[in-house]
Amino acid sequence: MRIVTTIAEARAAVRALRDGNQAGSIGFVPTMGALHAGHMSLVCAARGQCDAVVVSIFVNPTQFGPNEDFAKYPRTFEQDCALLESEGVDLLFAPSADEMYPLGASTFVDVEGVSDRLDGLSRPGHFRGVSTVVAKLFHVLAPDKAFFGQKDAAQVAVLRKMVRDLHFSLELLVCPIKREADGLAMSSRNRYLSPEERRRALVLSKALWRVEELVSENVVAAPALIDAALAVLAGEPEVRVDYCKIVDPETLEEVADVRKGALAAVAAVVGTTRLIDNTVIAPLVTA
């Protein structure tokens, strides 16, 4: 695996990969490092669908609010490299903040509307930072396919719209949420949790299972599903719910019922760690 840190090197390395694969396809997995099985499932999908795989590791300062965890975000570069190497990744782009945001840079990408919903409502400016850095990475690496995790469902909605609105010539693919055996959605932030907090955090997936259970019993009204999820979440009073909503997966606007399909999404703070989880509700089949 080749590791590059500058934009010029990254562009040249991608050109070389394309030439080496007779202009074959490039799959890209953007990450902030602290890799876990969820990230590796994206790498695997890219490996399966593309001729060459490029991964980026960049803890993007512009997507963190002033009181968020940018400084303490886990940085495990050596371990990450070993994992990526073992999965046959061809190229790792690991730029510095100065490389991505040169002095005086003042151009940002703002996907209006959708960026202000779900996490965007609680984390103002978060999706502006995400869209900006992902647009920069797409420009530099020019992938044919880019792979994202369903766990960040709101991020997926924002980036899908950005790709459409800005005519990026690539396909955005979404891989299912990877869970621990007990249901906890995998996240780089899970390592902040104490054993007791980790136990409490299970209430997020339990609340979503309750929604799935009710939908399978033909409960379709969003308020009833949200109330049921909130009742489960209330079972862990130490867990502070940020949002628990049923929304359109594309626009992230709240829906009245789930008959046409929906996204049930929850965010909550456990100790000092903000966690998110979601489940996709398929459209109901009518006879």
Ligand code: PAF
């Ligand atoms: O999902 C993430 O890890 C980040 O938001 C991303 C897409 C790498 C942008 O910094």
